[in-house]
Amino acid sequence: xxxxxxxxxxxxxxxxxxxxxxEPQGGVQGGVQGGVAQGAAPNIVILTLDTxxxxxxxxxxxxxxxxxxxxxxxxxSLVFERCVAPTASTLPSHTSLLTGATLTEHGVHTNMSFGAxxxxxxxxxxxxxxxxxxxxxxxxxxxxASPVKRGTGLELGFLHFDQPEGLERPAAETTxxxxxxxxxxxxGPYLLWVHYYDPHQPLEAPEPYGRFEGDAAERAAELTxxxxxxxxxxxxxxxxxxxxxxxxxxxxxxxxxxxxVGRLVQALRAExxxxxxxxxxxxxxxxxxxxxxxxxxxxxxxxxxRVPLLMRVPGVPARREDALLGVADVLPTLVAQxxxxxxDFGDSASGRDVLARSARDRPLLVSTPxxxxxxxxxxxxxxxxxxxxxxxxxxxxxxxxxxFDLRQDPxxxxxxxxxxxxxxxxxxxxxxxxxxxxxxxxxxxxxAGEQTxxxxxxxxxxxxxxxxx
Ligand SMILES: [Zn+2]
Numbered sequence: 202x203x204x205x206x207x208x209x210x211x212x213x214x215x216x217x218x219x220x221x222x223x224e225p226q227g228g229v230q231g232g233v234q235g236g237v238a239q240g241a242a243p244n245i246v247i248l249t250l251d252t253x254x255x256x257x258x259x260x261x262x263x264x265x266x267x268x269x270x271x272x273x274x275x276x277x278s279l280v281f282e283r284c285v286a287p288t289a290s291t292l293p294s295h296t297s298l299l300t301g302a303t304l305t306e307h308g309v310h311t312n313m314s315f316g317a318x319x320x321x322x323x324x325x326x327x328x329x330x331x332x333x334x335x336x337x338x339x340x341x342x343x344x345x346a347s348p349v350k351r352g353t354g355l356e357l358g359f360l361h362f363d364q365p366e367g368l369e370r371p372a373a374e375t376t377x378x379x380x381x382x383x384x385x386x387x388x389g390p391y392l393l394w395v396h397y398y399d400p401h402q403p404l405e406a407p408e409p410y411g412r413f414e415g416d417a418a419e420r421a422a423e424l425t426x427x428x429x430x431x432x433x434x435x436x437x438x439x440x441x442x443x444x445x446x447x448x449x450x451x452x453x454x455x456x457x458x459x460x461x462v463g464r465l466v467q468a469l470r471a472e473x474x475x476x477x478x479x480x481x482x483x484x485x486x487x488x489x490x491x492x493x494x495x496x497x498x499x500x501x502x503x504x505x506x507r508v509p510l511l512m513r514v515p516g517v518p519a520r521r522e523d524a525l526l527g528v529a530d531v532l533p534t535l536v537a538q539x540x541x542x543x544x545d546f547g548d549s550a551s552g553r554d555v556l557a558r559s560a561r562d563r564p565l566l567v568s569t570p571x572x573x574x575x576x577x578x579x580x581x582x583x584x585x586x587x588x589x590x591x592x593x594x595x596x597x598x599x600x601x602x603x604x605f606d607l608r609q610d611p612x613x614x615x616x617x618x619x620x621x622x623x624x625x626x627x628x629x630x631x632x633x634x635x636x637x638x639x640x641x642x643x644x645x646x647x648x649a650g651e652q653t654x655x656x657x658x659x660x661x662x663x664x665x666x667x668x669x670x
Contacts, residue, residue, distance in 0.1 A: 242337070242390035243515065243539050244478040246469060248462060249298070249394070251291060251346065252401040252498065254487040255284075255509040256611075257455055264419045267456040270463030271482065275511050276519055278480075279538075283525045284510035285584050289486040289498040290570035291348040294508075295355055295396075297528040298483065300326045301552030304568055305639055306529075311571030312348045319354035325549050329532050330358025330392060336543040339391040343379045345370050345398035347662040359394070368662050371407070372397050372461035380468055390477075395465065399458045400488065402497055403438040404450035410460070411453025420445055427504075428614045429491040436496075444491045451490050476515050481535055483528070484508035493613070499573040501582040501591050503605070503613055506567050514538045525562040525586050526555040562586045566632070568639055579603070581636040583628055589613070590628045592636055602629055 255261045258268045260275035261282075286294045287304045288311075296302070296309040300321060304310060307321040322328075330340045341361035346369035349355050356362045363378045379395045399406070413420075424431070424444055433441045442450060462482070469478055487505040489495030498505045510531060517538055526534065529552035536544045537554035546552060554560060567582040574580065580594040587608050593600035602625050604618040618625045 241477060243541070244390050244474060245333070245338075245392045245535070245539075246478060246480045247298075247392075247394040248465070248480070248482045249295060249396045250400070250458060250462075250482065250484045250509070251396065251398045252486065252488045253455060253458070253484040253509060254490070254504055255484060255507050256504070257452065258509050260511070261509060264423055265413065265416065265452060267452050268459040270459045270466060271509075271511070274462075274466060274480065274482065274513055278482075278511040278513040278519055279517065280519070280521045281510035281512070281526060282521060282523050283586070284483065284508050284531065285525070285527050285565050285567060286484075286486040286506045286508050287528055287566075288568045288570045289500060289505040290572070291346075291485050292353055292355075293570065294485040294528050295349055296321065296353075297552075298485075298531055299329050299355060299394075300550055301329070301529050301533055301546035302326050302550035303527065303529050303552075303566070305566075305635075305642070306550055308642065309354070310568065310642075322354065322357060327546065327549060328355075328358040329544065329546075330394070332358070332544050332546070333392040334358050334360070336541075337389065339386055339389055341379075341382045341386070341391065342394040342396070343375055343382065344394075344396040345372070345375045346396070346401070349396050350662075368665055369398050369401075372399050372458050376461045376464050379465055383468065383472075397458050397461065400451060400454040402436065404436075404447075404454055406450070406453035406457040410457040411449055413449055413452065417445070420448060424448070424491075427492050427612050432491075434491060434496050447491055447496070451488065479515065479535065479539060480511075480513040481531065482509065482511040483531060484510075485528075499570050500577050501567055501569060501579050501589075503589060503607060503611060506582075506584070512538070522556070524555045524560070525565065525584070527552070527565045530555050566635060566639070568636075574640060580640045581632070583632050588617075590625065590632070592629060592632060594640065604628075 257263050259266055259272040260268070260280055287297050288294065290311055292312045293304060293309045296307050296319070297304070300307050302321065307326055309319055309321065334340050340359045342356065342359040343363040344350060345365060350364045351362060361382055363382065375395060375397055379393065383393070429444050431444045433443060434447050435441050466480070469475060469480070472478065485508065486498050487507060488498050489502070489505060492504050493502050495502065512535055529550065533546060533552040534554045534556055537557060565584045567584055569577045569580050578593055578600040579591040582589060582591045587606060589605050589607055591603040593602065602618050603616050604621060604625050605613045606617060
């Protein structure tokens with residue numbers, strides 16, 4: 202499978218960019234100086250926000266003020282405009298984050314609904330937590346839901362791994378557990394990963410969150426911009442919501458989540474070593490919220506694969522970054538900023554520092570999650586600095602390729618493919634083989650793998666959460 206990736210990489214960013222037609226190198230590349238002096242072993246806090254769309258954060262231009270805590274953090278962070286999930290699914294995205302590897306390198310194409318043991322560790326990939334452990338860090342993870350619990354491989358390298366007894370838990374309980382670990386930790390630098398799950402269905406934010414009044418006109422305008430008609434949406438958990446009520450319910454969860462992130466960050470700020478603490482906040486994938494007829498996630502649309510990414514690095518001034526990066530690039534980019542080579546993944550994975558002086562925007566391969574491969578018409582996609590091409594699983598009159606200009610049409614309402622057949626043909630030819638191999642490997646992996654009792658239990662929990670294999 203690594204061959205697929207090597208094929209793409211061997212083409213090089215220039216070759217791919219050239220094949221993209223009028224695709225200028227759109228990223229801001231600056232050879233940025235890192236912030237924390239080498240040898241000072243900074244603390245590292247990683248917060249992953251499940252199912253949180255970038256464009257519902259104030260710092261990404263949302264019309265509602267529902268993320269004051271995240272926006273305050275953004276004001277002292279690198280804010281990445283174009284961070285892309287490898288697939289709109291929880292475990293693959295988290296695996297890419299913690300291994301610095303792409304889907305083709307780590308082979309985790311879906312949540313553990315098939316009960317397959319992850320094998321990336323046997324293939325020579327290392328978890329960021331293992332690197333940190335070897336570098337003398339105290340390592341801890343506090344997670345909120347079954348897709349990232351023990352048995353998924355994400356636990357590797359974490360000395361402390363705190364997870365809910367049941368399927369999921371609300372952000373307040375997760376924050377409590379994270380704060381408890383921070384209070385009792387032993388001296389020395391630490392890596393803390395906290396995963397929050399609340400914006401995922403079912404949408405059940407506690408009181409008093411979600412009391413949105415007086416902005417119905419702005420909400421209607423937002424839905425119109427996105428091309429979402431007012432209609433009823435049947436929910437997995439039962440019941441139905443109108444499009445407007447769906448946005449409110451989703452926003453209520455993000456608002457609640459933000460309050461808990463605020464609690465945690467406030468506690469971190471009160472620590473004497475806050476000036477040596479780096480904080481990364483990342484969404485694992487987005488959510489449909491009615492756009493393109495999709496309620497949840499699992500397809501290739503921009504609102505589902507674009508994720509928020511904030512990087513607060515002591516000593517590095519806040520600014521916005523337009524560089525295109527995949528989730529696999531997030532920690533290599535952070536490590537370069539921290540000037541901590543001991544935490545570098547090395548050559549085992551292809552994630553790289555996108556702010557390096559020599560870095561150029563590299564087009565990204567994005568795939569439909571393994572569990573949706575047989576139901577989604579579009580199997581994989583190429584994201585360039587300006588455009589997104591989606592390829593159907595099989596050619597046919599009902600599923601022609603789709604091409605969108607992400608700068609001019611971020612809502613993806615105007616398919617350019619009929620107007621630009623040459624560009625589509627160029628990109629399609631380039632992607633046909635990698636996509637076919639990627640989808641084939643995903644299907645193979647979905648039906649293979651050893652299943653332990655723990656994996657069977659995890660599979661049952663995932664089904665109970667609504668994941669269908
Ligand atoms: Zn997720």
